[in-house]
Amino acid sequence: MATRVTRRGVLAGSVAGATGLAVGSAATAAPGYRPTGTATRASAGSAGAVGRPRLRWLGNNGWEIRFDTPNGRRTVLIDPWLTRFHTGTYTEQGADPNTPLSVRPDVIDRYHLAADHILVTHGHYDHLTDVPYLAGKTGATVLGTETHVNLMTALGAPADQLSVVRGGEYLECDGYTIQVLRSLHSMTGERSRVAFAGTRPGHPPATPKVIADLVEGETLAYLITVGEVSIIDFGGSNYLGAELAGLRPTVALVPVGGGAIHRYVPRLLATLGNPRYVLPTHWDDFDYPLDEPARDYGGLAPLRTAVRQASPASRFVVVDHLETFTP
């Protein structure tokens, strides 16, 4: 697959290739937040084996999980949002609910993404907007709630690729599994509320035009398992503890924030059995483009501290825009 080559991408590739280090270039990571994971690759090439998954951060909660199977390369995308139109979400005033939705194929196509599955955590503009276009482009199967599917249908997604899930599904795929988990959205502001709350059950609504039209539509988390490596992703800084009981992911992709949630980080990490790797997600100000280093809007240090205190044995690995990490 032709991958867009950036300086970071080249460095990441050469570092991994030369030394077996799993982490992309630390040279461009924000000072003090260098990736620290040093897991070595499993010996490659044994017939019939599924390769170790490589994670690449696409900004916000966008992740590409790529691995090789005996039947070829497989790619799972989570909440891919490449267009990143300006909303002012992290400014003093916050996002204007009437900000028009925009999808930029010229921007999205730069990343040459492939996908077998696209997993949608919730309906908000910074998670779902680009998925209809990417579904058409890649032919991927797209998972989301009834509301997410209705919103994507209204945005022109190919209906026969969309699959309604509720949480609890455990899907056997070609060389990997996907567990869909009921979850919860972040609660923010003085009254700890969910932004653009609501659902759109039944038939697809009128075509969404502005960011407020993309309602949350309930929130899902996903556990993707590839061989011995499992990765759990949360699209918002909240979760349903009971849904996670007994899960032991290798990697937890944990959104920053969660201040309104009782013991957000310690409760999560204890429930998940203190994962080996914790990678922050949803920590960059997406008013700035993906091909620049991520700009921390303030959540990174508190999450790092909380993880260190709650689960000292977990490695907190910060991956910059388009950098990769192989657990």
Ligand SMILES: [Zn+2]
């Ligand atoms: Zn959201």
